Amino acid sequence: MQSHPLSLRLKPDVQARLQAEAEASEQTMTEIAATAIETYLESQAEKRLQLEQAIASADEGTFVSSKEMADWIASWGSENELPEPEPDIFSKPSRRA
Structure with a gap:
């Protein structure tokens, strides 16, 4: 894969932190920066997808109540951690069977 130079x-x-990490990990600063980007x-992209899915659910009138979310x-972190x-x-007729 061809790469292109980038200056920042x-x-x-x-x-200084990037240089220290490069030395500690035996990578170049460029490799670390490219991986970070x-x-x-x-x-x-994942956040954007999650947001789009949440908006679609809201547009369908499908929500999780604040009580369920708070619980x-x-x-x-507890021994009895609840599933999502x-x-x-x-709020609109469900298409679920």
């Missing part, structure tokens, strides 16, 4: 300006402290772009979040809640509010 970093704050001195960020550049790729990871960021993949993360943003789920309150259980995080399923929608329990359907």
